[in-house]
Amino acid sequence: MPLVPVAPLAVLRATELRRLARRLQALSALTLHRFAGDETWVGPAALACQNDLATHARLLSCEAERLLAVARRLELNGVVAP
Amino acid sequence: MTDLAYDPQRLQALARRMTAAVAELQRIESADPAAADTVHVARSALHGIDRQWLPLIRLLLTTDPLALRNDGTDLMDTTVLRLDSAGARSLGQMLDTVNLDELCNDPQQWTMLTAELRLIDRDPALRAAFRANFRGWTRVADALAGERAWRASAADASSVSRLDALFARLAGELDDDLGQLATLQPYTAALMVQHLQLDPLALAEVADALILRWCDEPWTEASIGTASQFAERSQPNPADILFPLIAVDRRAALRYVALAGTHPRTLFAATTQPQLAHRIVLTATDPAHVSVATAGRLLVPLLDWFRAGDDRCVGTVVDDEQWALFLADAVAPWTWQLGPLNHDWQLTPDHQRQLVALLAQEDATLDRLVQQIDTVRQGLLAHAAGSTALEEFGAYLGMLQQVIVDRRLTDARRAAAGWSMLIGLAGLAGGLIPGGLAVSLVVGVGVGVLGSLHPRGTDLARHDAEFAKEATLTTAAASVAAAVHQQWIANGALPAGFPPPPTPQPGVRHPGLQFRDDLDTWLAHLPGGIDGGMADHVDRMVSTLMNAADAGAAVAR
Known part of the structure; x- marks a missing residue:
C-alpha cells in the first residue's frame, strides 16, 4: 500500500513539538538538583530546595517525553491510505 | 536540633546555574495546544527557582547566618550581616539582568537590596567588586523611581518609605559625581539628590537644573510617568522632592530663587505644592537676612513674571490658589522700594507703577x-x-x-x-x-x-x-x-x-x-x-x- 505525504500542518506541528522537547531536554534546570545536595548545603530549606528542583526536573523531562510522543502520533496519524 | 551548613563556593556555583536555568526557562514558549501543559510546567519551575530559591541563596551568600543563628531554626528570614566580594559581584550581576517588574513588585527585595548596598557602601573593596559588575544602575534606579511615584500616588507611605531608604543607598553609587544625574530621569535624580547632603549652593544649582529639565522634557518610553500625565503636566516631578529641602535652608533658598529668576516657571509651575515655592521665596527674601539690593534682584523678576500673566501658564495640574496672598506676603517688607521716588531697586517709575498695579490687581492681595x-x-x-x-x-x-x-x-x-x-x-x-x-x-x-x-x-x-x-x-x-x-x-x-x-x-x-x-x-x-x-x-x-x-x-x- 503506497504512502502519501502527511498533512503539512501535522508535519509542522510535529517538528515544532520535537524542537521544544529537545530544548526541554537540554535545560540546565534538569540537573540543578544534583548541585543542590548535601555537599552544597544542609538543612530543611536546603532539602526542600533539592526536592523542589528534582521535582521540576522530573516534570520537565516528562513533558519532553510527552511532546515527543505527541509529535510521533501527529506524524503517524498524518499517514493515510489511498 | 537541625543541622545547618553550606559551602559558599558551591552555593555560588549553584546560584550561577540557577540564573542560567532561569534564563533558559524564560525562553520556553509555544502556541501549540499540545504544549500548553509544557509551558505551564516550565513557568512553575521558573517561578520556584527565581522567586524562592535564588533569593534564599543570594541571602546566604551575602550573610553569615550560621555565625548568628544557633537555635536550630531554618535559614529563612535572616538579616544581612556580612557581604564578601563574591557576593558583591554576584549582586551587581544580578541587578544588571534583574527583571525590573519583579524587583519593583517585591518590597522584600527592596529591603534586602537596601541592606546589601549599605554594606557595600561601607567597604571600598566591596564597592569596587559591585561597581565592576553593575553597569545598569540607571535602568534600575529609573524603574524603582517609577514605582515610588506610583506608590506615592496611591498613598502607600510604607512602600514609599522603604523605597526612599533604597534610594538613599543608591545615591551612594553616585560617588559624588553629580554629572551622572544627567543620565537619570529628573524625578529619579531628585530622589537621589535628597540623600546626597549637598551643600546649600550645590543643592540649589542641582535642583534648578533638574526642575528645568523636567519642565522641558518631552515624553519618551524611558520617561517616568505616562504620556497622558506629560500632556497634562502631572508626571512625577523633582520639585516636590527637592523644594522641602530648599525651603528650610536660607542659603539654598536664596541661591535657588536667584537661579529661578531667569525662568520663574520652574519655581511656580513645577510643583504640586505651591506653598513650598512660596516658602522658598519668603525664606530667600526675609528682610532679617537679606540686603535691600538682593531682595530686589530676587523679587523683581518673579513679580514681573506674575505681572506678565505667566502665573496662568500650564504647569502642574495643581492651581496655585494662594498666589495673590503670596504676592502680598513677599512684597510687604519691601513696599518702600516701590515708592515713585525710591531708587533702592533701580527701577523706573513706570516699572514701579506696574508692580504696584500688580499688587492692586486682586482684592485678596x-x-x-x-x-x-x-x-x-x-x-x-x-x-x-x-x-x-x-x-x-x-x-x-x-x-x-x-x-x-x-x-x-x-x-x-x-x-x-x-x-x-x-x-x-x-x-x-x-x-x-x-x-x-x-x-x-x-x-x-x-x-x-x-x-x-x-x-x-x-x-x-x-x-x-x-x-x-x-x-x-x-x-x-x-x-x-x-x-x-x-x-x-x-x-x-x-x-x-x-x-x-x-x-x-x-x-x-x-x-x-x-x-x-x-x-x-x-x-x-x-x-x-x-x-x-x-x-x-x-x-x-x-x-x-x-x-x-x-x-x-x-x-x-
Missing part, C-alpha cells in the same frame, strides 16, 4: 497687605532714612492712596481696612523728620476722621475715597507737625506747655482745609509769628510731604 501692616511699617522704618525720606514718603503715600482710589472699593469693610492701613502708615511721617518720632495720637485721630466713611456704591465710593485720601494726607501732615513740636519742647526751643499743633477734625467736610486753617493759626502763635523761621520750618516740611504725595499719586494714575 490688597486685603493681605492691610493685614500685613506691621510688616509694611517695619519695612518703612528700616529703609526710610536720609534727607529726602519725608519727600519719598509723601510720594509713597500718594501712590498707595491712588492705588486704593483706583480700586473703587465699594465694599465698606474692605475700604475702611485699606484706608486705616494708610492712616497707620501716615502716622509714620513724623518719624521721618530728622530726629522725629511717630506720633500715635495723630494716627488715632486720623482713624477717627475716617469713621464717617460709608461707601454705598461706585460713585460714592470714589467720593469717599477722595475724602479718605485727604484724611490720610492730613494725618501725615499733622504727624509731621506734632513731631516737630515734640522736638522743640524737648530741646527747649519751645517752652514746656506750649500748645501742640492741631489734629485732623472728625466730622468736617474737608479735613485738609480745616487742618490747614488750624495749622496756620497755630503757626502764628509760634515765636516769630506766621512769617518767622519756626513757622517756615514746619510749613516747608508739610508742603514737601503734600507736594510729593501729589506727585506720587500722579505717577500711580
